[in-house]
Amino acid sequence: MDSSNASEVQKTKIETSGELDKIMYGYTSEVNVMEEENRILRETVTNLKNELNKFQTLPYLICEIKDIIRGKAVLSLKNGNEFLVEISTNIKKESLRPGDFVTVHQKNLVVMDKIDISARFNVEQFVIIDKPETLWSDIGGLKDEINEVQEVIELPLKKPELFRKVGISPPKGVLLYGSPGTGKTLIAKAVAASTNSTFIEVVGSELVQKFIGEGAKLIKELFDLARSKAPSIIFIDELDALASQRVDIGTSGEREVQRTFMQLLAEIDGFDYLGDVKVIGATNRKDILDPAIVRPGRLDRLIHIPAPNQEGANDIFKIHTKRMRLDKVDVKKVISKMDGMTGAEIRAVCTEAGYFAIRKNKTSVTTQDFLDAVEKVKAIEEKNEEYLHMFG
Numbered sequence: 329m330d331s332s333n334a335s336e337v338q339k340t341k342i343e344t345s346g347e348l349d350k351i352m353y354g355y356t357s358e359v360n361v362m363e364e365e366n367r368i369l370r371e372t373v374t375n376l377k378n379e380l381n382k383f384q385t386l387p388y389l390i391c392e393i394k395d396i397i398r399g400k401a402v403l404s405l406k407n408g409n410e411f412l413v414e415i416s417t418n419i420k421k422e423s424l425r426p427g428d429f430v431t432v433h434q435k436n437l438v439v440m441d442k443i444d445i446s447a448r449f450n451v452e453q454f455v456i457i458d459k460p461e462t463l464w465s466d467i468g469g470l471k472d473e474i475n476e477v478q479e480v481i482e483l484p485l486k487k488p489e490l491f492r493k494v495g496i497s498p499p500k501g502v503l504l505y506g507s508p509g510t511g512k513t514l515i516a517k518a519v520a521a522s523t524n525s526t527f528i529e530v531v532g533s534e535l536v537q538k539f540i541g542e543g544a545k546l547i548k549e550l551f552d553l554a555r556s557k558a559p560s561i562i563f564i565d566e567l568d569a570l571a572s573q574r575v576d577i578g579t580s581g582e583r584e585v586q587r588t589f590m591q592l593l594a595e596i597d598g599f600d601y602l603g604d605v606k607v608i609g610a611t612n613r614k615d616i617l618d619p620a621i622v623r624p625g626r627l628d629r630l631i632h633i634p635a636p637n638q639e640g641a642n643d644i645f646k647i648h649t650k651r652m653r654l655d656k657v658d659v660k661k662v663i664s665k666m667d668g669m670t671g672a673e674i675r676a677v678c679t680e681a682g683y684f685a686i687r688k689n690k691t692s693v694t695t696q697d698f699l700d701a702v703e704k705v706k707a708i709e710e711k712n713e714e715y716l717h718m719f720g
């Protein structure tokens with residue numbers, strides 16, 4: 329082989345080994361990418377398996393320990409039943425006390441873990457706490473009713489010594505009853521504002537539906553809260569959902585409502601006539617109330633809040649048009665068309681009239697806008713009534 333041939337062979341060798349390197353490098357990096365992809369896929373599968381396991385595990389029940397007997401726990405379930413069950417070795421039996429809340433296995437009710445009650449239940453999340461600014465002058469009509477509330481709630485809160493001197497006990501609370509939208513909540517807020525009290529509002533139907541098994545406890549904590557923020561007004565709207573007369577207490581749901589109601593009575597019985605917590609109940613269904621709630625010493629002052637008469641409607645109209653710009657409105661004519669309307673409906677008419685004006689690109693409201701608004705509100709009410717009629 330001459331020298332030129334040898335260098336040619338040498339060159340080809342070098343080129344071939346360079347290409348081989350390139351191919352080898354290509355394969356190696358591809359393997360790395362695939363290994364990385366494989367790792368990500370395996371991780372995803374493991375995560376999905378874990379997630380699937382979560383969906384397959386049975387939830388634990390939450391129960392209250394009633395007693396510990398010979399190393400076993402007596403559990404009281406939400407429906408009122410009681411069971412004697414084993415305690416898992418994971419928890420120290422000595423650390424369990426009656427009244428503690430625990431998680432228990434669904435199948436055999438073995439106690440699995442103890443849970444911190446305060447982390448689970450905070451009454452302040454479930455009620456409306458407010459310092460209202462409603463003035464007595466924001467309420468139209470209802471002069472006699474307001475006078476009575478002032479006498480029964482406002483006066484004892486403001487001047488308890490007067491009652492001590494005379495030697496009488498004012499009612500612990502009142503029951504306001506009447507059609508929806510007549511101003512019951514408004515009165516309760518105004519009395520809270522005039523006595524500078526904390527206004528704590530709960531709705532009876534919500535309490536019954538949302539806090540199954542917790543109703544009685546919620547009532548207890550509600551009164552504790554009211555005492556800690558005294559002077560306070562506890563306003564229980566839709567009281568009938570809690571305190572209606574039950575013919576027979578058959579189902580566990582009814583027993584639960586009954587327990588909540590008993591707790592409410594116990595709390596009212598427990599506080600002082602001249603204390604700084606007062607209860608105002610409101611209902612549209614006085615006819616179905618359990619008489620126990622209105623016995624002497626409880627909400628024994630019943631005040632009917634009626635729909636407004638002409639004069640009342642006039643007052644309410646003035647209140648809700650105070651800030652509106654009116655264009656020579658024939659108030660008498662408008663009021664005469666609103667016969668039988670509640671305060672809430674009169675307010676709705678005023679707002680609707682404003683909308684009619686805005687739709688016509690005007691900045692003031694005329695008699696015709698009000699008349700159109702009355703028709704609209706009446707039509708809506710009729711529709712709602714038909715709906716209620718259809719579905720009871």
Ligand code: ATP
Nearest residue numbers: 466467468508509510511512513514644671672675
């Ligand atoms: P419900 O039974 O539905 O709870 P309610 O009787 O508590 O009704 P409120 O919530 O007090 O009625 O009234 C609703 C709104 O209607 C009030 O915020 C207020 O704007 C208006 N309203 C009702 N009655 C009057 C009134 N007498 N004076 C002025 N405004 C009123």
